[in-house]
Amino acid sequence: MTFSAIFRYEMKAWLRKPAFYLIAGSCYIIPLFLFIGTGGYFDGNIVEETNTLLFLNSSFQITSFLHLIGKFLLLLLPAIIGTTIYKDFQHDVISLFYSYPIDKATYLSAKFSSSFLLVCFLSLLPLLAFISGELVLGEGNPYITSTSLNGYIFSYSLIILPNLFVFGLLVFSVVVLFRNIYAGFLVVLLLISFQGLIENLFHQSAFLLALLDPFGQYASLDQTRYWTLTEKNQLSLGITWTLVYNRILWLGAGISFGLLTYRRFSLGQFGIDFSLFRKGEVKKRQEKREHDYGKLTLFQPAAGPTQTLFQLYTMVRYQVSFVLRHWIFISFALTGMLLMIFMLNRILYSGDLTMLPLTRLILQIPALFYMMLVVFATFIFSGMLMLLEKDSGMEPLIYSTSVPTSTFILSKAASLILIQFVLLFIFMGAGISMQIFNGYFNFDFSQYFFSLFIVHAPVLAVWALLSVFVFSVTRHLYSGLFILLLAWLAQFGYEQLGIATKLLQFNTYPLLEYSDFNGYGSALVGRIVVQIYWFLWSILLLFAAIKLWPRVQMDSLKIKWAAVKNRSGRKWLAFPGFLFLPLILVAYIIFGAETSIYKVDESQKVLSEFTEKFHVLKDLPQPRISSVSLRVDLYPEKHDFNVEGEYVLVNRTDVPIDTILINTSMDEITEYQLETPGREIDSFSPLNFYVAQLSRSLMPGDSIRMHFNVKNRPNTLFQRNSGVLGNGTFLTHDILPRIGYFFGQDQQTPDSSSLADNHYQSRDSDLVSYRATVSSTADQVAFTNGSLINDWQENGRNYFSYETTKPVKFNFHFNSGKFDSYTDYWNDILIRIYHHQEHTQNLEAIASGVKASLEFNHELFGYAPSEERINVIEYPLTEGSFSTLKTNAIIMSESVFGVNADQADKINLPFYVAAHEMTHHWFGNMLIPKDARGALFLTESVTEYLTLQIFKEWYGEDAAHSFLKVQHERYFRGRANEQGEEKSLILVEHGQDYISYGKGAAALNAIAQTLGQEKFYSYLKEFFKEYAESSSYPTSLNFFEILEQKTPESLAFIIEENLIKSITYNLEILSAELRREGDKNWLVDVKYIVKPYELNKPVDRVHYRPVELGIYDTEGELLYLAPIFENENQKTIRIETQATPHELVLDPNYLILDWERKNNIFTID
């Protein structure tokens, strides 16, 4: 038999199989749907702004898509390449070849190359699908640009094809060596897990990650890390050295393994045997007893329910132990544990922050990935167990026993579920071990059990039962696995395919968030209902599996059908019939809850309709809210609230007002009433917009009262329509009605002549006087802005009355919860932290942050807070991870309370957040910027800069450097995700946190360092004094003007570069040579690059600016720090030192925004 004979036979054999066409169809249809689904083909939505879109067929996006598809194509390897060789072992063909004149090289190469060719063909189908997708969407589609051949050629030739070859060879080799097809599937899963592992291990070393990534994903996309949206849309991917190294490494590994296999393989009878357990010994009998059949013990076979249960138990025990002893299980468990440990490690020690190893953290992302692994393990183990009798040849012995078929199937299902339990216990063990390892002993066993066995286990069980069903229908491993993986993948496609109802999204659930305040909260009930629905379905599937199980050989569909009918007598149908009742009931509940989901339609269509009708009212003079009085009743147990309120509206214009525009909150039900009789003359209900005409005009300087009632929409199974939680409620003023025309108005530039005199957080009010009474249940404390005036109990509820001593911004909070409190003082001001009773680790740090900020800012700017106490109130992380200052209350997320602040070398986040928020008292509450672009520069950037100074005072220079490093990274990470245009710092817009926070802190620090810290403080003080005491609102230009005025011409670059342009640099030390000069001195010749870029484009030098160069000894002590001036792109400098220099660092003080800082450091050997 020659190469070509085997080759041709294999090709023909595959092309005859229907399964091949099923696979080919999936390889085309799934990518096509993914592509056109992402392009909005099934949504029918009109895409609104074309400049924020990432083209689907750009080189970058095609490559990203094909990386994703490439991972699924890996499944073809065991299915096609693995099976091609495995079937010879399975049917023992190999022992026939043993006697043929055929050498192993011909045999193996023919087998591999034929199957690899088929895989190559199949892997081209997704490319074809994408190209068809481009045609289907058409050029008019906003997601489509001109076809990028680069993307296709680059991805296929450098990523997909080499990956399939290398890992195909690996799978082939493993199947050959172990003579086990499961080993092939395991290889693929291990490779995917390996990628996850190195992602967690090397997330801080881009090169190592790119080099070791088996799929070349990081190596190929590393170059795009800081690409902006436009670059992603326009640039082509190129071949980098990292990619070349990565490909060589993995090609080398694959080929080496292939060669090794070739050497080990022989056309013999046995593969490699890994026996972990003993082989039986031959025992010699002491005495020989004679037996004949007639004397055999006679027993009456038992057949009742007890015996059936006993048989079930025996089979389950054997099957579970069979899997648990199997090396595939051990590999899975080890991989899962490692993956979980590394992932947790990454979460706990991400960059410059350390988290406490809280149970909720372990049960979030690590658990999610682990569950994915358990699902895959379930698929593989279900194949192993369902085909165990078939594969071992024991079918006829077992099937001819009197054990009912249902017992067989139940034993398989129960075994799988038990194996899942074992895997869950392993996860729990690993989690607890990690907590112990990190010195955290507050194990929350109930949370572990609830999450793993109530939330996750039922979902896994449904997958187990589906697997049992699938393997009852198909008795082929690869087709079974293929179907199961498709079913699993479907959960990511339902939405894209427009399948929105939970009734059709098989075993798919939204992510459930956990908070110590409320556990899984109100979303849990809805989820459990859907879980019950799918569990009932899976029981029906199990029933179908029993019916379809081919215990008795059925040679035709006719016989099969007759057999199923025969077995489905009335008695048999009674059970599923009985199940249908609860199923229909649950489906009805889900359907009802889904149809009652309330959705706000803020589509472009509605907005255009509104603008068309009402834009004439845009500049209509409106009264302003000057006083707010509220009664807020919170009902945590029902998640409801009710607000009774009154505004005083004042006409501050110089014209009479007879029409008032009222805009009530979108999610709530609001009723309002104006004091002066009037009538509603128009409204636009989709946006809750009302136009009221007063019967008597409101004269300039006059005021009018407006009364209102706000309550939430009724809560439903899947939707909580209010922010009221069982514990830890945090509502804001968003629920209250507002005055004026709010829609479609972008922030204007600060130099715009039509800029209204509004502050940045409110268009209908300046400072308002505020009083409110907040009530809650008897076991909760409730808060709002201001000082507590009175509190009392009435009808079993708690009431708290608050009032602000001075008028404040229209920026309110309503909190309620069961809290413990921690008290501290700064001078006479009481600082009280209201926190979850177990969140005690960071209270001192938070209090210190508040105190440090009060001390620092008070000294610099004067003005102590007007309220006598500062409240810090914790709220559940399910509501957000941000923190904010509302008058005298810092509302802080639970996530901040979970930080491990004991790590000396890391940023103390609780301190930082507290200090930042407290600083907003000066920049945000007292100095309130005008509503224009750049407002956030005056609040967030200045605050972030001041926090840095507080940080430096409190924790020292090194900590301040860590702080700056974080801000630099924040900036570069953020701009890579920018969907629009990167604005300069003084024109920063909402949503550009990477500029206002990240760049803001770095830029103001660089300016202060360049101009001199004290000078900079004095400019800031001057600016603050001017505007904090006046009633006018400043813009970023006002501060810029002060700076510009005070900055000498020679240093003007620093303002220009940081505030009005978006300049970044590439700094790099190319080489450094060390020489001895005389007996004492060292001479260092440093060759370096300083290259500026504006919005990522190289710019011609407009000015030459100094760059600091630091030289350090082996102890890390600074020997020399000087600004170096250069006047060409590349420059050499000679430096003389007395001590031995060890390390050179360009820009050691983080004064320049440089996206790659690793090459700024040079170590001299």
Added chain:
Amino acid sequence: MNLIVNNLNKRYKNGVTALDDLSIEIGKGMFGLLGPNGAGKSTFMRILATLQYPDSGHITFQGLDILQNRRDLRMRLGYLPQSFGVYPKESAKFLLHYMAILKGSSSKKQREQIVDEVLELTNLTDVQDKFVSEYSGGMKQRFGIAQLLLNRPSLIIVDEPTAGLDPSERKRFLNVLRSVGTENTVIFSTHIVEDVRELCNDMAIINQGKILNHQSPQKAIDDLRGAIWQTNVSKAGLQTLKKTHKVISENYGENNDRSVRVYATDKPSGDFRPAPPTLEDVYFLTQDGSK
């Protein structure tokens, strides 16, 4: 209380008729089912063992319709298929305990006793802790018998069990089977005529799904008494002989000459001497349709 098979039909998708309106009654004792490869033996055995559906027909055993009451039959059934495997890396002792439970054993003590007994009976006690997947062919077949005996079945179906066994293993195996066969219905399919002669008190010859001959081996042999003749011929002579006589079989003698057995009710003319009939003669003649 016999096994009664009526009008059993089985036709495969590829057009092969495995069973063609087959009817037979089988009583207590060893029953041998003889037939060439592809005669329909295994299909018949699998249908009897409740592992395959016939297209039509009826089977009753001890008055029980086994196509309708598979489970009841399985309680009394012992089945050893032509080829089988076992769970990997498990000892004979473990597997027998496992099978005993599946066959309805509820008491541990009783199970240990019966497992020991069947191990003894099949001479596997010494190797009871070895993995069955590593047994030799003969040992594995004996294990097959051991598992079959666990529930002391009243209907035993053994499909070509001696194929591939060496002579001593075959002997040992047949001895075990013989001791079992006295009290029960044992259906034993084979294409080795010698096995049937040694063991069975009843037999049938089957081909193309039909029963060609059904009687006791001894009776079948007796029927041929006086009708079997033997002679030695040359290669050329054999061709001539085949044209004129009913040649049953031919064998090479020590001197490379051919010894030919011929069926004839009267002594054929020529150099023929009478020979004692054998079951093989019955088999060949039946296959040929002469008998």
